[in-house]
Amino acid sequence: MEDVLERYERYTHTALTGTNNDSQGNWSFEYIKLTAKVEVLERNVRNFMGNGLDPLSLKELQSLEQQLDTSLKRIRTRKNQVMNQSISELHKRARTLQEQNSKLAKMKEKGKTLTERPQSVPETLGQNSTNLNLASPQLLPPQRLVPSLTLSGPLQGRATMEEMGEAQTVPTGNSLIPPWMLHI
Secondary structure, eight states: OHHHHHHHHHHHHHHHHHHHHHHHHHHHHHHHHHHHHHHHHHHHHHHHHTOSOTTOOHHHHHHHHHHHHHHHHHHHHHHHHHHHHHHHHHHHHHHHHHHHHHHHHHHHHHHHHHHHHHHHHHHHHHHHOSOOOSOOTTTSOOOOEEEOOOOSSSEEEEEEHHHHTTTOOOOOEEESSOHHHHOO
């Protein structure tokens, strides 16, 4: 049994040292490859920027020019795609805003018709009934009433401020409604 254990330990120990040497060699080889790639990429960037073109041959210069042309075409097509997408999004947004605007205009028209209908009903009541002492506030133009200074008895509205300039105070009628409620 001891022989088996010794062989196992020797085998695992040699396998570990062997893989370490192999991995160390792989890493150094990988490092060399990557540094070479970095140098090539840096040289290409310098060439694309227009630096270091003297040592290049005619074939390399033509290849560089072709690469620049294809890159420029890709950039232009991508730019056109982005512009077309933004234009279509703006058209959609304009349509939705127009729809919202038309909805709001319809709501405004409905609001106007609703406010006009209640005003027309009191007008007909005011014309038909002659026994009403109070005029409807919607029928009269809005006037600023001066409150009466009497504390007892029914409240009386007085003439407007413009009529006060004439030095006359004409009561507008007896009512139980305070003047601040008559002014809408």
